[in-house]
Amino acid sequence: MRLQGYLKDAEDKRRSGNATVAILVSQIRDVAYEAENVIEAADYMKKRNLIKKGFMGAISRYARLPSDLTTLYKVGVEIHRVRRKLREVFQSVERLKINLDSQVVDESLEDCGLVHQHFNDDVVMVGFEKEYKEMVDKLVQGANMLSLVSIVAMGGAGKTTLARKVYTSSKVKQQFDALVWVTVSQKFKVIDLLKEIVKQIPNDGDQTENIDDMNEYEVGKKIRDTLMEKRYLVVLDDVWETDTWEQINRTIKAFPDAANGSRVLLTTRKKDVANHVEMPTHIHALKCLDEDESWELFRSKALPLYRSPGIRDMDALETLGRMLASKCDGLPLALVVLGGYLSKNLNRQAWSDVLLGWPSTKEMEMMRGIIARSYTDLPNHYLRSCFLYLASFPEDFTIPMSDIMSLWIAENFILPTPRHTLEETSLKYVTELVQRSLVQVVQTSDIHGWIEEVRIHDILRDWCIEEATHNGFLDVGQVGASPSHTLMSCRSSFQNSSERNLHTPPNLRALLGFGLSSVFFPELRFLRVLHVENSRIENFSNVIGGCIHLRKLTMRKCGDIMIPSIGKLLYLQTINLSETYPRTTKISGSLWDIPTLRYVRVPSRVPLPRSKRPDADPGDASLSCGAGVVSLWT
Template sequence: MAESAVSAVLGNLGNLAVRKTSFLCGVTHEVTFLKDELMRLQGYLKDADSKRRSGNASVAIFMSQIRDAAYEAENVIEAAEYMKKRSRIKKGFMGAISRYAHLPSDLTTLHKVGVEIRRVRRKLSEISQSADHLKIDFSSHVADEYLDDYGLMHQNCKDDVVMVGFENEYNEIVDKLVQAENMLSVVSIIAMGGAGKTTLARKLYTSSEVKQHFGALIWVTISQKFKVVDLLKEIVKQISTGDQSRKIDDMNECELGKKIHDILMQKRYLVVLDDVWETDTWEQLNRTIKAFPDAANCSRVLLTTRKEDVANHVEMPTHVHALKCLDEEKSWLLFSTKALPSYKRPDIRDLDMFEKLGGKLARKCNGLPLALAVLGGYLSKNLNTQAWSDVLSCWPSTKDTKMMRSIIARSYKDLPNHYLRSCMLYISAFPEDMIISVSVLINLWVAEGFIPDTPKCTLEETARKYVTELAQRSLVQVVKTSGVYGWILKIRIHDIIRDWCIEEATQDGFLDVTDETTRGKVGALSCHTLISYRSSFQNSSEHILHASPNLRALLAFGLSSVSFPELRFLRVIHVEDSSLQDFSNVIGRCIHLRHLWLRRCKNVMIPSSIGRLLYLQIIDLPKTYLLQSEISSSLWDISMLRYVDIPNISLPRSVQIQQNLRELHMRAAECEHGKDPMPILEMLPCLVVLDLAFYNLETMSFSAQGFPRLQELIFRNCSIKWRMEIGTMPKLFFLSFTRCRMDDEIPDGLLYLPSLRFISLRLRNVDKDYLNDSTLEGLKQKGCKVTESHM
């Protein structure tokens, strides 16, 4: 999206070279002129976007040219600023020389920067002239809106709302799952897309009746084209105890099937196969060995599908439940819950008129829950009768999927600003039906520049408002919320909405999605050739990924033994479940990199030069197998780091440079199990979350001035004694101990933490009486919620 691209670049220019420094004295004025030109062009973009949507190919090219030029400008200016940052951290004699004098290499680079900026300025001037020929209106620019109902974030965005109307179906299917015959049988839910199959299945899967009845619960989503071995690996990981990811990844199909069989033979199990497309899916899962045994213990299979022949094909006792569309009464109940929520009703004038119009609109949705929820979410943000009347008068003549797409488009265009629209499209980069961590998504949005600075809000707070806005509009579905903070932790996106977003992103050159199981590109082809600056590769076995050399974001899921091409301008690397080749050689040259996230990846070597990536904000390596025993401590030289989660790194020697770190997850390095990390970590002024694992200490000390902003403190597999001074951790809100051993009593210093409200204790080697000591009782009396268990 050109608008978000220009806004992000302007924001970065404001933080980079536009400030006057001696280092950039030769190009400062050029940068200022460049910024002014971009701001002027930004005024054309809203009108240009409406013309692009109407099918004007010339305008689409105009917008892509603005975006291309903006990104070129950012690349060249950031490269110059990088030189300045490097000179600040150089040590010794040469460091002093570079800080106070321009070396010949620096002067050459600055000259090139000036030449490049003048070239981009000329390019922008030519683009600006073309706006007049295309009759694009400059005056149509409208300021973006801020979101103002954050405090009501979870009153209208839970899946319980979408469950309206399915109470009878829910009870009927629960009975079929937990009662009836002893032999293995299947319950199939069949309905068209958007009818609520997955929502109902997930509600059943998480119900107390089901959890109490079955000893093992398995959920796998079946894409249109799937790999049997990947599904079997996912199932083994769900039913295995402990972290055996590396061993499981090396198993073949037969070994996986036997392991599943052996584990499930001892248990009553429920396996959910969500969104099955082919009649032989069950046979494929059992083709090498019967993975799902029939132990005559009331085990069950729950299957959802859009196809009747799939529902009837499984060769075992089958109960087919055809999910009906909602009747008029239930349609209105769901629609009104979303469009006219209870917390807004007291302030609505002419409520009777809204209900009259709403009843007509609800009937237009033909009983489809997804259509009712998305339309209701859109109208709840537009509470004026004229807007509702306009929707009714412009209702499309098409039905079902085409009608659904029209509703999605309307809700998307109504989003308050282009930042939020970019965030919405970005979600489609994740694989179909994936449950997405909101914290991971927020880090991606921030790295991409999609989260603007807003008054009195951190970037993370603004991003959480965006997630809430999307959930309230039913554009994403809430999977999990925080019991401590109340905010949304995990989401998913309906495949119909995801498909629409991919097509929109493809047509705009915002994102390419390549999925080998669907045989190539996903989404409609553009009517013109656009450079895509973001690519998502899924389930690929290609040895080398094919991507534009100007790529800014690379997301990859399930890649087998691949090498990345050299991509100099990458801002984002996000990879899951993949084996990487020559990774350290590529990453070392990505000086613009903001976000490095590798989950369950193999053959990963983090280069010792990691400290040179001076724009890096996020480095997160969960369950990734590193080829080295320890990460270079040069990482701590990066002043822009905001989030660190890596398995093997030594503590920083000091915190003089690192000033921006907000979240830190650390496992004790081999040489540091007995070293107290607190004297260093407590001096980090911006730290909000600290998660420590495998620290075994005689004493852990918290000084009076330590951790001024810390809100969450988490210990995992630690053995510690505490010494606390009054005044430490004044903002600590949540404290957690998991699989920890505490040889002393719970420290009474916790009573003096003014903001502490939640404590989670899952201790080992302690008895129940120990947990109920006087400190915990005192905390409870102060209003602190304490959850306790022993292992």
């Protein structure tokens, strides 16, 4: 606990730019993690003995077996090593005269509410009303031949927001039989893009075909055959390369022109991308907001009407706010992030300080400064870690709340609080990030209005990757580290990698993988989080049994998964095997012996072992287990 306190204080000092403190932060963090591992090694032995059955179980509970004595000896050696490292670290602190006195601070968040009244994106449509109407008219009117409508603008100008608003409009929904939205991004695989399109097209035919087994030509043909009889709208969001359209249609022309008024809507930062597509094209260059529009958007975030009665110095804040809004050069992303930050600091001094310290640089440097200020202002060390963690997901990725909550809880970023479950506190953390416009809400619950899915803008994600890499929090594969990067990350995210062997540090705590093709895991002795999607792991069964510290195990769309030794994972909280192959995926009967298990998600046709509870029904939403009750989705 003392190490964690030092770590939080040192982290605050590190952001001031002191390189020496940055190294000390890394060293204290590593020692804190090693101390956790040592404590858990002893605790694991106790937990394992408690669940043993029969005569040997009785002996192990009241006596020390030779294997236990060996474990305790190793634990003792590790404790001495950790203490030696601690002495070295704090001798350095004393020699360098760095004050790392740990203070108890209030880490709680103010009650930011769990409802959705401030989550819709109507406010960020300020200034785009004319463009919205023009886009809708271009899609639903005009010639019957297949045509393209493109939105072109710089990053952060609101292209995706406008396209999403058009895509969900009632006029567009009534006009088209099939609506498809796919995000292309800088790195994409054509086959994955086509499969995602297939899944979104309403299909009245044979539903038994396994899309995952099809090659590129077969998937393209299925798209063509299905769309031939439909009036469709396909949105290609965030296109970077001029030949993207040719790549999608290289084996077969997937999008037919049936002369029925079908459309393609494309968003891009590059005008030549829109000009390159060979079909009738309308290009709309999205303009930046003017001064009045900038102020209106900024005010809606920084001075929301529902908080107006309690704001002091409103006239002074409005004067300062207009000057700050004009500094953002009409860029919506800059306006909403700055407004979100200032909405948490409603005093004249804070607003004046921002104005006086405004950088002279333009566009992206200005945006980076705004993001850094908002990040530093986050209420506690844990929320800052939660925000950086979002960089572990791929660009433009839609992130389910269930994944966010289970990841943050597994990493101990969520503080236990009175009257709130860990999941409710996670939702409050996300709400805080949304109110600050650091993340965007993609989907909310129709019943409760709670957030269900979010995404992070690629400009904010790029900033998070650089910050997380610099302080050794997270390393994102295929992203070049800056020359100043000398700290070894304790978390790794590999995305669209073709490497056969993953290279990770020996003390890795979290491994996330997306689109990995036939890879071998290294030894992952201290792993706490394993989250892999759309990948093929060759030696999964051999490695997983040794990950005794594991809290979260997600293998989504990863083919056949065999988990024979799951009963050894005595700290496991979440297991998610959704969209794996039900014919070959198997789960050991020791699943229900895990004392910390909270959530299980498996395909409906995967045979689950019987629960210890005699009357348990596998179709129930909850089943008894070592911890009492576990939520189950199939």
